[in-house]
Amino acid sequence: MHNLPKLLKKFMSLRTSYLSCIFTLILLSPLQAQVIDKVVAVVNNEVITLSELNAETAEIKHKITETAPADQQEEAMAEAREGALNSIIDKKLIAQKAKEARVFVSDEEVEGTIAGIQKRASLSREQFIEELKKSGLSFNTYQNNIRSQLLQRKVINYDIRSKIVIPESQIREYYEKEYTINAQDGEYYLLQIGFDWDKEEAGSKEKTLQFAKRIHAIAVKGQDFGALAEKYSTLPSAKDRGDIGFFAIDDMSENMARAISPLKPGEVSNIIESPAGYQFFKVLSGDQNNSISKAPYATVKEVIQAKLFEIQMQKDFSSWVKELKENAYIQKL
CATH class of the missing domain: 3.10.50.40 (Chitinase A; domain 3)
Structure with a gap:
């Protein structure tokens, strides 16, 4: 127990050294500063770069520029960037959790999902990419977003969905209240x-x-x-x-x-x-x-169960992400 303060001090020293190394790399020279991306946050042992943040905010930036009054754009963009940074942090944490659980998303899964979306929109790949550009998104960014969504879905299925049970009594209670x-x-x-x-x-x-x-x-x-x-x-x-x-x-x-x-x-x-x-x-x-x-219980039971399941999923997911954050090292720079 007496060694705990020393261990904590050593741990913080290692964290400081890690961040110092990052800043040293960034500030090595003017030429390298152009090549090496600016770090905007650290999540455990991974960094979030400015280019990642810019890619995440590209679509909302496009919308803000088109719709928000000129005198409100700066404030709106600041809020959007903060929200986007929090979103990237969540994605990093989920990706780290997926790696820990040995959950992966293949290139084939990403391509299959995009192909399905493209087919439902009745667009060729060239047309699809052009529509993304109009929204301020590159195809590469869109692929990464799809990969993150699929990974999140898999981790949620593995870590949350499989543990949720909606008892009959809860379905009955909802029916009595709403129907x-x-x-x-x-x-x-x-x-x-x-x-x-x-x-x-x-x-x-x-x-x-x-x-x-x-x-x-x-x-x-x-x-x-x-x-x-x-x-x-x-x-x-x-x-x-x-x-x-x-x-x-x-x-x-x-x-x-x-x-x-x-x-x-x-x-x-x-x-x-x-x-x-x-x-x-x-x-x-x-x-x-x-x-x-309003309707016989048997005809709406599955609908109610699905609704209650989704509500519970949202609650459990929020708690799950909160716990991930509490147990992680997160530093916005």
């Missing part, structure tokens, strides 16, 4: 399908009624009411799959109240006539049942 609605006493949660007739067209009213009867019969048989509303209804609620939310009996017209009040959740009303057409409703919750689910 369940509680009505006030006496309120009905309704879906609506309706059809307006053309008052200028002879026979339009009768045609509209016959069409309403056809769609009503399909709905009564149990077909997806929301899908029917979205496809056939001419009312504004069609864009919301017929969802018109909560209504109290006192807020309904006499015809509507008479059609709705006897119904139980899940039942479809008779067709009623409105001033401009015909409509009918599906009751999702009534005054004796104040809870309604």
Whole structure:
């Protein structure tokens, strides 16, 4: 224990010597200063150079120059460079972690990824490179970015993703919170399908009624009411799959109240006539049942699980990177 201060002092001395060597190389001569890149940060035993930082900020610099007011460009660029430097530090740490875990990305994997992106964009390699140039990116920088992304994905899969488990209870809890609605006493949660007739067209009213009867019969048989509303209804609620939310009996017209009040959740009303057409409703919750689910649990379980997994991934990744930084030697110069 008594040797600890000496060991720490020796360690810091070695770090200082390492940095001194870097600066000595940079300042050897004017000619060499042009050849040897300026060091902007040190991450463990690796350096980040000015050219790396410039490459990382090329695209955002291009955007700032084009869009930011002249008097704000300097401040915006300073923020962008700081963010880019932090990003490079993260990449260095992840690359070091990957090397430690013997995780690598081959040239073939990088090329395959770029080829896929290029194919989806329907561009030749020459066109693709030209589009990158317009954004301020060289193809070499883009390749390095793709390699970093693939490496990060592999390390995350190895070190984080494989350890995440989303329990059933957590999925259920999210479902109850996000997919369940509680009505006030006496309120009905309704879906609506309706059809307006053309008052200028002879026979339009009768045609509209016959069409309403056809769609009503399909709905009564149990077909997806929301899908029917979205496809056939001419009312504004069609864009919301017929969802018109909560209504109290006192807020309904006499015809509507008479059609709705006897119904139980899940039942479809008779067709009623409105001033401009015909409509009918599906009751999702009534005054004796104040809870309604937006979708059956089984149909959204996988979606919820994926969402919760992604949320947990982001949390674990942030904690993982934070821990990497705390255990690393990082010096911005």
